[in-house]
Amino acid sequence: MKNVRVWFKKIGTARYISHLDLNRCMLRAIHKAKLPLWYTQGYNPHAFITFALPLSLGIGGERESMDIRLDDDGITREELIGKLNAALPDDIPVFDVTEPVMKPGQIAYASYLMKLETQGHPPEETAAAIRELFSRETVVVPKHTKNGMIDLDLRPYLDRTEVVARDDGVEISAMLPAGSTMNVNPSLLCDAMKKYLLLDLFSDIRRINLYDADFKIFE
Amino acid sequence: MVNKKIEKLLANVQKPGRYVGGELNCVRKHADEVDVRFAFCFPDIYEVGMSHLGLKILYSQLNTVPYVWCERVFAPWVDMEEEMRKNGLPLYALESGDSIRDFDIIGFTLQYELSYTNILNMLDLAGIPLKAEDRHSLSQLVVAGGPCACNPEPLADFFDLFFIGEGEEVDLEVVALYREYKKQDRSKEEFLKAASQIQGVYVPSLYHISYHEDHTVKAIVPKEGAPLPVKKRIMMDVDKSYFPDKFVVPYIEIVHDRTVAEVLRGCIRGCRFCQAGFLYRPFREKSVDVIDRQCHDLCDSTGYDEISLSSLSTSDHSRLNELIDRLHTWTEKENTGISLPSLRVDNFSPELMSKIKSVRRSGLTFAPEAGTQRLRDVINKNVTEEELMKTVNTAFKGGWTTIKLYFMIGLPTETLDDVAGIAELGQKVVDAFYANPDKPKGKGVKVTVSASSFVPKPFTPFQWEPQDTMETLRKKQRHLVASVKTRKVEPNWHEADTSFLEAVFARGDRRLCGVLLEAHRSGCKMDGWQNFFSFPKWMEIFERCGIDPAFYANRRRSFDEVLPWDHIDYGIKKSFLIDECKKAYANVTTPNCREQCSSCGASCFKGGICYEKRQGLV
Numbered sequence: 001m002k003n004v005r006v007w008f009k010k011i012g013t014a015r016y017i018s019h020l021d022l023n024r025c026m027l028r029a030i031h032k033a034k035l036p037l038w039y040t041q042g043y044n045p046h047a048f049i050t051f052a053l054p055l056s057l058g059i060g061g062e063r064e065s066m067d068i069r070l071d072d073d074g075i076t077r078e079e080l081i082g083k084l085n086a087a088l089p090d091d092i093p094v095f096d097v098t099e100p101v102m103k104p105g106q107i108a109y110a111s112y113l114m115k116l117e118t119q120g121h122p123p124e125e126t127a128a129a130i131r132e133l134f135s136r137e138t139v140v141v142p143k144h145t146k147n148g149m150i151d152l153d154l155r156p157y158l159d160r161t162e163v164v165a166r167d168d169g170v171e172i173s174a175m176l177p178a179g180s181t182m183n184v185n186p187s188l189l190c191d192a193m194k195k196y197l198l199l200d201l202f203s204d205i206r207r208i209n210l211y212d213a214d215f216k217i218f219e
Numbered sequence: 220m221v222n223k224k225i226e227k228l229l230a231n232v233q234k235p236g237r238y239v240g241g242e243l244n245c246v247r248k249h250a251d252e253v254d255v256r257f258a259f260c261f262p263d264i265y266e267v268g269m270s271h272l273g274l275k276i277l278y279s280q281l282n283t284v285p286y287v288w289c290e291r292v293f294a295p296w297v298d299m300e301e302e303m304r305k306n307g308l309p310l311y312a313l314e315s316g317d318s319i320r321d322f323d324i325i326g327f328t329l330q331y332e333l334s335y336t337n338i339l340n341m342l343d344l345a346g347i348p349l350k351a352e353d354r355h356s357l358s359q360l361v362v363a364g365g366p367c368a369c370n371p372e373p374l375a376d377f378f379d380l381f382f383i384g385e386g387e388e389v390d391l392e393v394v395a396l397y398r399e400y401k402k403q404d405r406s407k408e409e410f411l412k413a414a415s416q417i418q419g420v421y422v423p424s425l426y427h428i429s430y431h432e433d434h435t436v437k438a439i440v441p442k443e444g445a446p447l448p449v450k451k452r453i454m455m456d457v458d459k460s461y462f463p464d465k466f467v468v469p470y471i472e473i474v475h476d477r478t479v480a481e482v483l484r485g486c487i488r489g490c491r492f493c494q495a496g497f498l499y500r501p502f503r504e505k506s507v508d509v510i511d512r513q514c515h516d517l518c519d520s521t522g523y524d525e526i527s528l529s530s531l532s533t534s535d536h537s538r539l540n541e542l543i544d545r546l547h548t549w550t551e552k553e554n555t556g557i558s559l560p561s562l563r564v565d566n567f568s569p570e571l572m573s574k575i576k577s578v579r580r581s582g583l584t585f586a587p588e589a590g591t592q593r594l595r596d597v598i599n600k601n602v603t604e605e606e607l608m609k610t611v612n613t614a615f616k617g618g619w620t621t622i623k624l625y626f627m628i629g630l631p632t633e634t635l636d637d638v639a640g641i642a643e644l645g646q647k648v649v650d651a652f653y654a655n656p657d658k659p660k661g662k663g664v665k666v667t668v669s670a671s672s673f674v675p676k677p678f679t680p681f682q683w684e685p686q687d688t689m690e691t692l693r694k695k696q697r698h699l700v701a702s703v704k705t706r707k708v709e710p711n712w713h714e715a716d717t718s719f720l721e722a723v724f725a726r727g728d729r730r731l732c733g734v735l736l737e738a739h740r741s742g743c744k745m746d747g748w749q750n751f752f753s754f755p756k757w758m759e760i761f762e763r764c765g766i767d768p769a770f771y772a773n774r775r776r777s778f779d780e781v782l783p784w785d786h787i788d789y790g791i792k793k794s795f796l797i798d799e800c801k802k803a804y805a806n807v808t809t810p811n812c813r814e815q816c817s818s819c820g821a822s823c824f825k826g827g828i829c830y831e832k833r834q835g836l837v
Binding site: 017020030032088089091105202 | 223748
């Protein structure tokens, strides 16, 4: 028996499926690939499979991970990657399989790349406006929580944010709290732009990486 | 595939996974490398359409042809439609994201009368003229097939041609002809005239319908050498007919999310209310080897861990036990379950029960259809109370405690006593549970009796019958509820108004085309969804069009009336249907095809059960 961490991307059409759907999709792929998945031994056996940190609907992921437990130690990394890719849709490619190093609970930050369409406005101007917004004393947006809507001040989380003008729009790289204790969804940054700058820009958001509290890359 | 234009709308809709494509096994080709682009349209949402076996078969089959690219199109849910209209995004196909307006052939499958308004809405959303006469080029050819095509008349104005019967061969023949005519730059008229000569193709514009003053049909006259009648197409060798080894596997959960194996076509039973039982005659079985191979291939290519053995009546397969044993040789190892969606009351054996239970337990549903023996004889549902009791006792012994029983109300000759009989039958099942010494310990029993409203359909012995008025149906529903004496029996029914509209369109004629157009203009869509269906709105539309819907739903036809679908031929003789109707009123049953041939006419197809050696009772 061994635990492995499967690394994959969630891109293209796969960005639009929920975590629940991704879970079912992976289970089917594992079944299709005929991997020796370990099943729980209880009354209702089910596969042992967990995801490090589920993505919100609509956000892409460049380095997502899923932990599975296999019954058989004989299978190689290359075999696993090959079999899973043959069983998954094109937009969920597996690119690595490793032994888990950190626990998903250690995740504290995530880095994102957001591409905003400026639609005719000069990107440089928009970028400047966003930079100005992100440096204000407070940037308060409404946020859904388990206990209803709260006002969240984004300002403390914007220090590791970079706003760059590109030919076709604005690119924001952001490092935001992520995980079970504190989580800031990057779309809140868009909400802030909408609220303060009246900018309703189409944004393509990708999660690039996950980190622990010391900003060490999640492995 | 999603492009930027589509993506921008997805943030504002529920379940964007419906609108993006890209699923496992979906077929991507290059548009400039094919000659014919085919949009396979299902006039309901993704989750419903993707559950449909016909779509899976024809999609895969059309895509085996190198010069064809068949893509899927579904009706967007209202939130997405609103976004699409607001942003000027026309209806697109899932594989390419391209607007279907530029496709060669736009094909709809007709599964349900209440989806007709969705067809018009989808054409409109695509920017395609609704009426066939307003589409002049050969491309944008709008075609349809499926069970409701057996009476295509209410849709005659909108479609260029209909496929009558089973599509596997005729679809390819029409596509091949289309390609030839497109290459030669021939006109749509020339193409339709040539297509009408293919067996199983009905070109409505080549038939002239005249009416009597009382609005009944006077005559149906073909033009330009079009055939009369139009004979259905049928796949006689079901072992050899095309079946896909791959299904598109949706990302999001759909209604029937599993491997579907088609084990047989047609039905031996001849229940007099059942349209499918007559449309798909004769009964044809697939062999155990073929089904086993197809199941295994599909499970391998999809990753599904459940197989549904699908057909009109799966337990009528003569080698069902052998089939399940064969499947078990690999399904148990691979953690794959087997389910049988359609079980008959009279052949649910302990042996069969133990075989499906060995993997996974699902609920048990049976369809006695009527509450009393007299009425079951009328409809030729050859199931006795004794058999039902034997069956439920088998199920209780096997540990089941939830039984669902399906019935119809509004059947010909039905009285309130027959309705009360539904509740009584439910009660008897409850009593049988408590009398059963082997019942599961410490558990209660739940019997759901579900009553839908009978809709008389073309090509059945009841095609001349009036449907009960909604008032009568509601009275019967109330009587059913009042007749239930315990909480162990739970009555359940469907609204009568949707059944009424279904009855209107099921037996409608071309005068209803105007009603559909008006309904579409008034915003009717998703009529099959209770929260969108507005009965008062429909009544207003009928009134505006000067058409009395009761003429279609509640009128008794005489046997010599010309029916709007009389020019369509499914191989079943009208004289047989008339005899069956008369036998119904005399409470006389007809033996099933395995017991004895009743000369319905289906033997004209030269195969299937009509040519099998009968071994007496099965």
